[in-house]
Each structure stands twice: as C-alpha cells, then as structure tokens.
Amino acid sequence: MAGGAYISIALGFAIGGGVVGRIKGSSFWMWFFISGAVPVLGLLAAVCYRSERDELRRQCPTCGRVCKLYDALCVRCGTELEFPERALASETAAPTLR
Numbered sequence: 001m002a003g004g005a006y007i008s009i010a011l012g013f014a015i016g017g018g019v020v021g022r023i024k025g026s027s028f029w030m031w032f033f034i035s036g037a038v039p040v041l042g043l044l045a046a047v048c049y050r051s052e053r054d055e056l057r058r059q060c061p062t063c064g065r066v067c068k069l070y071d072a073l074c075v076r077c078g079t080e081l082e083f084p085e086r087a088l089a090s091e092t093a094a095p096t097l098r
C-alpha cells in the first residue's frame, strides 16, 4: 500500500540527485541510482559531492596539459608531477578572474 508512495518519493529524490550530480559535472545516472537507493542520503551526498570542476588545476611542465591538482602523474605524457607552488584556478573560478 505504502509501496507506491515510496516509489514516487524515491523516484523524485533519484531525479533530484541525478540533476544535482549532473550540474556538478558528474554522472546523472550514477547519482540517479544512488539517490533512488538511499533517497534522502543520496540526494544529500550529491549536493555535498565535491565538484570535479571546483578542483584546482596545474599545468604539466613537460607537455603543457592542464591536470587536476591531485593528479600524481600527467595523464597525457606520464610525467611525475610535483605538488606545484602555484595552482591554476579551478574551471569554475577561472571565468570570474578575467
């Protein structure tokens, strides 16, 4: 009896979590399923999920590819990356710097 209501609530959370995950640069379907499986917690996790686009970046000294700050190796040329003295602004922060 309560099953139908639960499913519609879970579906609502699933879609909400999916949309939030997608906005943050992650997978819609991954957060859709997480939020559907654990409705309230899943959506909260999606909201709190640290966006990939907010990560600081740095440039590979060998090939110039822009990598994430936490990358230990350049994904293009495999150069071992030291922790940089100066990080590039994150993708979300960069446009506001001008």
Ligand SMILES: [Zn+2]
Binding pocket: 060, 061, 062, 063, 064, 065, 074, 075, 076, 077, 078, 079
């Ligand atoms: Zn490189």
